[in-house]
Amino acid sequence: MQAIINLYASFNLWADKRITDAVALMSEEKTKQELKSSFTSIHSTLIHLGNAQIAWTNRIHKVSVPDIAVTDMSHSTDFIVKRLLNLSTEWEKFMLSTTEVDLLKPVSYKTIRGEDFTEQLFEIAMHVMNHATYHRGQMITMMRELGETVLPRTDLIEYVRRRKD
Numbered sequence: 001m002q003a004i005i006n007l008y009a010s011f012n013l014w015a016d017k018r019i020t021d022a023v024a025l026m027s028e029e030k031t032k033q034e035l036k037s038s039f040t041s042i043h044s045t046l047i048h049l050g051n052a053q054i055a056w057t058n059r060i061h062k063v064s065v066p067d068i069a070v071t072d073m074s075h076s077t078d079f080i081v082k083r084l085l086n087l088s089t090e091w092e093k094f095m096l097s098t099t100e101v102d103l104l105k106p107v108s109y110k111t112i113r114g115e116d117f118t119e120q121l122f123e124i125a126m127h128v129m130n131h132a133t134y135h136r137g138q139m140i141t142m143m144r145e146l147g148e149t150v151l152p153r154t155d156l157i158e159y160v161r162r163r164k165d
Helices: 002-024 042-060 077-097 100-104 121-145 156-164
Strands: 106-110 116-120
Touching (some): 002 077, 002 121, 002 156, 042 077, 042 106, 042 121, 077 121, 116 121
16 A cells, blocks of 8 residues: 555656646736636636645644635735645655555544544545545646646656656
8 A cells, every 4th residue: 555655645746746837837817817617717726735735734743724724816826836836745755754554544633614534544645635636637627728738647647657767
């Protein structure tokens, strides 16, 4: 299981770099343009990804979750991109430092709705990384809707193939 978590954590950072590199080529106006999706823009989707990563990391480490969210849309997309990449880098370091025993440990936490849950660390880790994959796919769709033609490949198999080169 450790090898799978390590692979997925490194893939997650790689894919975040690929999508944020593509976003960095877009105008600030385009990244904030409203579209129909889970979040109203690429910018707000990037904010959500960072906030979710902070929330889950804080839950795992038993750190109070309130007041961690960046909700101010006036932050530049460059700021939001750098924030996400820093968070993803820290997530990868954390995942690579875990042991098989760590991954099987239960983590108890409260949701933002105040509900209590307990899952094993590996289950939370897979959720965090799968959640990011879901939203990266949405951002690629948003980029297409905005007329972008140079779109990054962010699939796991692409990462595996490139890693072998």
